[in-house]
Amino acid sequence: MTVDRPTEHPVDALFTNRWSPRAYSGEAIDDATLMRLFEAARWAPSASNLQPWRFLYGKAGTPAWQPIFNTLVPFNQSWAAKASVLIAVVSRVRSTPPGKTEKVDNVWHAFDAGAAWQNLALQASLLGWYAHGMGGFDNAALRQALNVPEDYAIHAVVAVGKLGDKAQLPEALQQREGPSPRQPLAAMVAEGAFRFEA
Numbered sequence: 655m656t657v658d659r660p661t662e663h664p665v666d667a668l669f670t671n672r673w674s675p676r677a678y679s680g681e682a683i684d685d686a687t688l689m690r691l692f693e694a695a696r697w698a699p700s701a702s703n704l705q706p707w708r709f710l711y712g713k714a715g716t717p718a719w720q721p722i723f724n725t726l727v728p729f730n731q732s733w734a735a736k737a738s739v740l741i742a743v744v745s746r747v748r749s750t751p752p753g754k755t756e757k758v759d760n761v762w763h764a765f766d767a768g769a770a771w772q773n774l775a776l777q778a779s780l781l782g783w784y785a786h787g788m789g790g791f792d793n794a795a796l797r798q799a800l801n802v803p804e805d806y807a808i809h810a811v812v813a814v815g816k817l818g819d820k821a822q823l824p825e826a827l828q829q830r831e832g833p834s835p836r837q838p839l840a841a842m843v844a845e846g847a848f849r850f851e852a
């Protein structure tokens with residue numbers, strides 16, 4: 655599906671076609687497709703090629719689904735219930751380098767995990783699937799449920815699925831369902847020094 659999102663300059667439709675729906679169809683995702691999404695994420699760039707991202711997933715209808723789903727805020731549960739897979743995006747904050755005894759922080763872990771999830775989302779879009787990132791979840795509960803060690807940060811949960819009928823959504827969400835606009839380029843790009851709102 656091609657999405658009509660006006661741009662100020664020409665870009666590949668890959669970028670404008672990706673958007674975050676809430677009306678999912680409940681269709682199951684096969685492992686081959688799911689692994690293609692992780693494969694795309696794997697090829698993201700990262701500081702010192704440390705590849706700090708980790709993905710913990712639960713497919714709908716499997717035992718791994720519920721522990722992730724339970725940690726979503728009720729609003730996100732209301733629509734993500736019909737996703738095909740939930741993916742927790744986690745990254746390694748610090749580790750002990752070979753030959754050293756002290757742990758060292760990787761200050762770029764979040765930047766790199768962001769690049770990896772975007773690769774995943776774009777690959778999903780190219781395959782006719784939709785990835786919707788969520789910050790609305792109980793971080794501590796998810797850490798406990800998935801046994802995530804303290805040296806890893808939990809960033810987001812991503813719902814992936816096929817597009818469903820938006821009539822299934824509550825009225826208010828039906829109106830918001832669709833690709834969103836962006837701020838003008840001038841609000842985010844400057845030549846030289848910072849000159850945006852402080």
Ligand SMILES: Cc1cc2nc3c(=O)[nH]c(=O)nc-3n(C[C@H](O)[C@H](O)[C@H](O)COP(=O)(O)O)c2cc1C
Nearest residue numbers: 672673674675730786787788789790810832833834
């Ligand atoms: C880190 C992150 C957290 C988000 N949290 C939520 C969320 O908890 N619930 C939700 O419905 N959408 C959430 N979103 C979706 C954003 O609202 C959406 O990506 C943004 O409005 C841009 O729309 P688009 O992805 O359709 O282009 C989140 C997106 C990101 C990247």
